[in-house]
Amino acid sequence: MFRRAFLGLALAVATLAAVPAPAAGLPDLKGRRIVAVTENAYYPLNFTDPKTGKGIGWEYDAVNEIARRLNATVEWQTTAWDSMIQAVQGGQFDIGMDGISITDERRKQIDYSDPYMVSEQFMLVRGNEKRFADAKSFGADAKLLVGAQSGTTNFYVAVSDLLGGNDKSPRLKLFETFGASLQALKVGDVDTVLMDMAGAQGNMDAAPGVFKIVGKGLGHDEFGFIFKKGSDLVAPVNAALAAMKADGTLARLEKKWFYDYKITN
Template sequence: MQGVAKVAAAAAVVLSAFLSGAGAAELPDLKGRTIVAVTENAYVPLNFADPKTGEGIGWEYDAFNEIAKRLNAKVEWKLTSWDAMIQAIRDGQFDVGMDGITINDERKQQVDFSDPYMISEQFMLVRADEKRFTDGPSFAALKDGLVGAQPGTTNFYVAIYNVLDGDEKNPRVKLFETFGASVQALKAGDVDTVLMDRTSADGYIGAQPGAFKIVGGPLGREEFGFILKKGSDLTAPINAAIASMKADGTFDALNKKWLYDYKSQN
């Protein structure tokens, strides 16, 4: 999800397969070390609470649990809000953070990033019966149209700079504390669109048939990475595990589970 640079994201979230690499036998051994990982639990299907159990589940949970397994490490999961996450990682409160976080130069000044694990693009999610606009330009021309967004996220900045007029105080952007709250506002008719990557949009469409649809085309491209404290000794091992999971098809299997099968079942 996020930043001026979270300027966009992919016609479907696809793996970045730039790295090929070492097999599991060649990976670093963290000797049972506990890695404290943090997420928000509000970004379907990457990280969210299982509606039946309340347990944190999703693509990022499965991916990072597997990374830890390959590195002979344990994961202690924590939750925090999106707006506190980068600072918390910067301050060393947690070892690694994830929330569909876009890799960009502004954030690189505060934290280190892993190699990218996804590439994605931003799309406009609207109510299924929406007929007043069909893309960004026609939405911009709809003078009373409102877009819901979290402050400081990609959906906010893409709305401001790719859809509207570049004024970050534009009153047509209605701010919400969580991503899920902005989608609920869309469903309730309090806003008219929410921008998100295609994976999340498909997740909401699949979970609530007949409630939402996508209009227009992709609004850009972004790469997601895990965030770590500057100079973290975990960055290189995590990157090695990411490379091995790309090479052996593990990420493809996670895509099938969370981006396709989950959507079709929900």
């Protein structure tokens, strides 16, 4: 998915000020039901609240607020990342999200919203790691392994920036979920995974001393919501995003989820 990364961000949702529904100057969807889908496993964009078991995060808040401003309702669904784009393309869901990078190749299959976030990937390692300190020194040691989820941003950046473009490298270990790759890092089955800064910081805060970041940011991706080709939701969603950026809502969401929120069990 050329998705996953966080940092450079530029939007996130929070407890929002009251806005008419639909907001002045925005399209009125007249109570339309929008079926939204996410993986619910990509902190802090979408994940399960450990206290309530409910899905929360930046993307949940952002889409709920977009729907409110457009006089629409949201029905939330979850699906695995590897089937999401195909499901949205086939019309099973109206809008999809999972930190999905905007690429020309994907534009052949689906439509995107305007970018809602810009991100970089960082090397998350175990807290006692001393064998390497950046992408160059990692790449130079053939014994070191990187974990990734196939088709994701962390996969593509790992291949391009750590493995010299070799997507068949035996040093690349693939996992079905990002959580599985993180657990593999924790127990020593791999030596690094790539994450956006906010996600990495959240995991470091949740387990002090277990993980740390080394090196500089890698990759540079823009994230967008995805839609079936020709969807009539693209323009209204873009209008709502523009309004949320202009009135400071996106900045408040960024602060809420990428700086203020802390994982607690």
